[in-house]
Amino acid sequence: MTADATNLLGLDLDGLVAFCQQLGEKRFRAVQLYRWIHQRGVADFALMTDLAKSLRDKLSGVAVVEGLKVLTEQRSSDGTIKWLFDVGQGDAVEAVYIPEDDRATLCISSQAGCAVGCRFCSTGHQGFSRNLRTAEIVAQLWFAEHLLRKERGSDDRVISNVVMMGMGEPLQNYAALVPALKTFLDDHAYGLSRRRVTVSTSGVVPMIERLREDCPVALAVSLHAPTDPLRDQLVPLNKKYPIKELLAACNAYLSAAPRDFITFEYCMLDGVNDSPDQARELVQLVKGKVPCKINLIPFNPFPASGLLRSPRERVTAFADVLLQAGIVTTVRKTRGDDIDAACGQLAGEVQDRTNAPQRMTRAPVHVHRPSRPSH
Ligand code: SF4
Numbered sequence: 001m002t003a004d005a006t007n008l009l010g011l012d013l014d015g016l017v018a019f020c021q022q023l024g025e026k027r028f029r030a031v032q033l034y035r036w037i038h039q040r041g042v043a044d045f046a047l048m049t050d051l052a053k054s055l056r057d058k059l060s061g062v063a064v065v066e067g068l069k070v071l072t073e074q075r076s077s078d079g080t081i082k083w084l085f086d087v088g089q090g091d092a093v094e095a096v097y098i099p100e101d102d103r104a105t106l107c108i109s110s111q112a113g114c115a116v117g118c119r120f121c122s123t124g125h126q127g128f129s130r131n132l133r134t135a136e137i138v139a140q141l142w143f144a145e146h147l148l149r150k151e152r153g154s155d156d157r158v159i160s161n162v163v164m165m166g167m168g169e170p171l172q173n174y175a176a177l178v179p180a181l182k183t184f185l186d187d188h189a190y191g192l193s194r195r196r197v198t199v200s201t202s203g204v205v206p207m208i209e210r211l212r213e214d215c216p217v218a219l220a221v222s223l224h225a226p227t228d229p230l231r232d233q234l235v236p237l238n239k240k241y242p243i244k245e246l247l248a249a250c251n252a253y254l255s256a257a258p259r260d261f262i263t264f265e266y267c268m269l270d271g272v273n274d275s276p277d278q279a280r281e282l283v284q285l286v287k288g289k290v291p292c293k294i295n296l297i298p299f300n301p302f303p304a305s306g307l308l309r310s311p312r313e314r315v316t317a318f319a320d321v322l323l324q325a326g327i328v329t330t331v332r333k334t335r336g337d338d339i340d341a342a343c344g345q346l347a348g349e350v351q352d353r354t355n356a357p358q359r360m361t362r363a364p365v366h367v368h369r370p371s372r373p374s375h
Pocket of ligand 1: 167
């Protein structure tokens with residue numbers, strides 16, 4: 001590979017058409033190439049037998065199809081698989097495959113580390129190293145899909161859903177994200193429906209608005225608190241984009257979204273955001289204001305957080321308040337517990353290149369534990 005060869009995993013179909021046109025090739029050649037790469041998982045131009053030899057020769061000088069190096073693979077007894085990928089310079093990111101009865105989901109990372117610094121997230125505690133390139137985002141699906149097909153000895157699609165919920169805040173890596181989403185959706189590549197591709201954000205309001213214009217897929221928003229003072233502590237980005245602005249952006253997003261509701265993620269933290277009163281505040285916040293589903297997530301404790309998982313009874317009581325108010329509520333099952341693959345546990349390994357002032361703001365959350373009956 002020459003140092004400046006283009007990694008074709010980083011081009012959506014329009015990008016590949018433009019690239020091929022620079023080589024004097026027509027659009028249908030780009031479509032053929034795109035299908036070889038994404039539908040058949042082929043990286044070697046010499047094996048793309050229905051491409052003209054002259055094109056294959058041209059490509060081999062200027063382009064590559066280069067996946068990520070796998071550092072580790074862990075397989076859980078429940079079928080969940082977690083891969084740690086090397087993205088260079090001491091950074092590694094994770095992707096998680098989660099098979100269920102009616103779907104198979106790949107959770108993909110968008111950044112090495114994360115600058116948002118949510119208090120309950122182990123990625124956030126590591127700081128931020130860099131944005132992933134489009135090729136590095138797409139390579140996670142390309143690798144997992146074709147590995148799993150090979151293991152099954154079948155060309156049938158394995159992964160039916162993608163969630164941008166791994167390491168990183170996808171909307172803070174917008175320019176790389178959108179071409180990756182387009183490749184996930186494209187019928188000549190993975191052909192996933194917009195309803196089955198979800199971007200999960202901590203609430204980058206201007207980028208929610210742009211996503212609605214550029215590539216509206218399903219949206220999940222990490223809410224985690226019913227009030228601004230508490231959300232300021234849990235999701236520091238709230239200081240910049242408070243709840244009112246966030247909910248307005250969610251409502252506007254629905255005009256173009258493939259689903260008629262927003263999913264709000266709510267990580268249940270013992271004594272922090274899990275009281276029945278806070279459930280009632282949450283009802284007040286969203287009921288009749290934003291069509292939504294609320295997904296309660298059991299917290300996965302890690303030592304640096306200083307936080308604990310809410311007891312099951314407390315989660316149930318919280319869910320009951322929401323359900324009685326007519327709000328669709330689910331409690332997320334934890335998956336891959338034996339390989340630390342659950343939400344918020346994707347640690348990877350990153351070199352913290354967060355600048356010093358940002359690093360200083362990572363104070364622990366103030367945990368106020370109300371007295372309550374023992375369980
Ligand atoms: S929850 Fe998401 S946005 Fe918050 S720190 Fe973790 S990766 Fe970043």
